[in-house]
Amino acid sequence: MDADLHHIREIEAVSQGVMATRDPVVVESWLRCIEKHRLDPAVRAQAYILPDNQLREHRQRSEELIGIARSGIENLYSLVAGQNYVLMLADRAGVTVEYLGDETQKAELRRSGLYLGAEWSEARAGTCALGACIEAGEALIIHQSDHFDVTHGGLSCTAAPIYDTRGQLSAVLDISLLSSPRPRTSQSLALNLVRQSARRIEMANIMAESRSDWVLRLSGSADFLDVDPEAAISMDGAGCVIGMTHAAARLMARAAGIDWRQAGLLIGRPVSDFLNVRLDRLDDLTRQRPAPERLIETRDGHRLFAHAIEPRRLPSRNPVPIARAVPLPAALRELAGDDPAMAQLLNRAAGLARAALPVLIEGETGTGKLTLARAMHDAGRSGAFIVLRCAELSDTDEALVFGRMDGRRHEEGLIDQVGRGTLVLDKVNELPPRLQSRLLQLASEGSYLPVGGIRPILPGLRLIATAQGDLAACVQSGAFRRDLYHCLAGSALRLPPLRDRRDLFWLIDRILARAYAEPVLLSPEVLTPLAAHQWPGNLRELSGFAASLAAVAQGPNVTLSDLPMTMAAPTERSGGAALLARTLHETGGNISETARRMGVDRTTIHRRMRRLGLHAGASTH
Structure with a gap:
């Protein structure tokens, strides 16, 4: 009891600015627990194990990761077997989705939370290795009294983050002990082992992808x-x-x-x-x-x-039947030309369109987030397609969205109008905090409570959220709920900006044809400025450009004089894109001569042309 009281007073002293002798990651976590998560060190919190249905959802979302990580997890556990370690793999929400431990200690491990389905987020459990690792993004040790909650004071936990190939935190690998030697340095070997295992899991993941x-x-x-x-x-x-x-x-x-x-x-x-x-x-x-x-x-x-x-290529003759790619639904197929990144994204979108999971679509302004949401709706389900403009809502609009129960009378809200269709939360990063809280139940369980209601309603709708930029940054700043983010981000799609797309000229041709109501011929000299332009407004800017051009240009032939002044004079910002387009034009499309002038080989020119959607034109020598 004296030790517990001393621990509580130490945390309170740190919160008041008293210099601590603890590791900085521990101090930072303690402060987050008090200032951000509003936890009280004097209140004991027992380990929380998710109900089976919720755990099943977390495991389903992590199924691919678990498959890739399993070999690394088992290898790590074999190195520490017999030393009473428990190994846990947790998802981004801090929920243990895979676990290896001594079955003879099962009851004690479950009570301590070192078990499958335990939630170790910092907001739930206070300072712990899994939660602090998710917050800090780095490998660390939380040893015995480093824990915020005195309930966990006997544990020694060591964790390392696992990142996906896009640089986003994907999971955390943790090895823990119910009891360990007193010195914190006793876990240095564990830290090195868990770091190595996380690195090898990431390596296996990138090679598989x-x-x-x-x-x-x-x-x-x-x-x-x-x-x-x-x-x-x-x-x-x-x-x-x-x-x-x-x-x-x-x-x-x-x-x-x-x-x-x-x-x-x-x-x-x-x-x-x-x-x-x-x-x-x-x-x-x-x-x-x-x-x-x-x-x-x-x-x-x-x-x-x-x-x-090198990229792996299939042999031209293979006796083993190769599964054909499932054709994209027409609604999604119309969104991109020959761009590998978009092809991969649209294939994933097609799979998600058939599922019932919430989806998060991220991207810069004008990249087509609502267009993609509409295409996924058309490809995956019937019913209403309703867009909720989050930036126009306030905390007082709960009844407008969720409806109201007044006795037995139910006043319908916007969600009731969706039925079994699709509800799009446009710019979800601007959703007021109170509505974020109410939407959490809809995102995580598929149900919601009307204002004044006591029984949840299960609408059966599909939920899609769009966010301008990176929603994870809003979570880090505290502007967006972490739990709601994790419910949405499990099935995330990030649209690339127009400047990074390889189907630029395919898009230009289609959007100009739509604006002119007929195919449009681009003169060779306009390729350079179009490739050079950065398109900060993305597809929205391109559509506006096409509409303006159709209003002022004479006929369906676009020449340099038809372009806006700011676009007609390309700058150095364009780098190789403008240079390649110009050189191809100057050489009449001669690939060999273009390669000689640019100091590269012909295959490099072909690759860059495919990326930019350029055509050789007159010659391909």
Whole structure:
């Protein structure tokens, strides 16, 4: 009891600004527990185990991750078996979706929360390794009295984050002890083991996702490069980053001088922005050369050994039947041309359109979030399609959205009008806090309570949310509920900005044809400024441009004089896009001559043309 009282007073002292001797990650977590989560260290909280139906939903959302991680989890557990460790894999909400432990201790482990289905989010459990790791995004140890809640004071927990290939926290791997030696340093080996396992799980994940892409694996040691690399980057045919492990994200962020927590900014950029590698010389980094000779440098001067792995291609004749890709529904097929990133996104959207899960669509302004939501509705279900403009709502609009129960009389709200159709929460990041709280039940359980109601209603609708930018940033700033975010983000789609799409000219042709009500011919000289323009308003800007052009241009032939002044004079911002379009025009579409002038080989020119949607025109020599 004296120890518990001392612990509570220590936390209270830290909250009042008294300097602590604890590890900084512990102090930061304590402060979050008090200031952000409003937890009281004097109130004991027993471990919380989710009901079976809720656990089943969390496990279903994490099914692919569990499959990839299982081998790494089992290998880690084999290293600590017999030492009373419990291994847990938790999702982004802090819910344990996979667990390995001693069956003879099952009852005690369940009471302590070291069990399948336990929720270890910081908001629920206070300072703990899983929750603090989710908040901090880094591997850490929470040892005995580091825990916020005295109920967990006997546990020693060590956790490491697992990131997806887009740089988003995907899961947390944790190994814990019911009781351990008193010194905190006793868990240093556990920290190294869980870090290594998380890194290897990320490596397995990126290799599984990147069978058709170039992968660059990196290591500080030539001896371990080919057997146990430290980081990996996947690239598309144009040499742009499409995926990475967390170690690679940190490496590239450091080279670019940005915060690693903004890893999403790395996606879509040429890998040469971060490493001194040339796409046309990747063959020099394959296993054809000894590992010690595959030395490269980062842009900030760090030396690494590299292993380039070519995209896997199926043999032309394969006796094993190959499953054909399921054709996209027409509503989704109309949204993109020949763009691999969009093709992947639309295939995922088609699968989600047939499911009943909430979906989050993120992207810059004008990227087509509502258009995608409408296409998913058309592809997946009938019924009403209703858009709720979150920016126009206030905390007093609960009845407007959810309806009201007055005795036995039910005044319908907007949700009642949706029926079994689709409700779109447009710009959900601007939803008022009170409505966020009410929508949590709808997102997590599919039901809602009218104002004044006591019985939940199960409408059977499909929920889609759109967010401008990155909703996770709103969670970090406290403007958006973390639990609601996790309910939505389990099935997330991120639309790329127009400047990163390879089907730019396909889109331009279609949108101009729609504005002119007939096909439009683009003169060769307009390709350069159109490719050079950054399109900050994305598809919305492109549609406005097309409408304006149709109103003033003479006939369906667009020349340089028809373009706005700001667009007719391309600047250096366009980089290689404008240069390639101009050089192709100057050489009459001669690929060989274009390659000679730009100092690259013909295959590089072909790759860049495909990315930009450019055509050779007169010649392909």
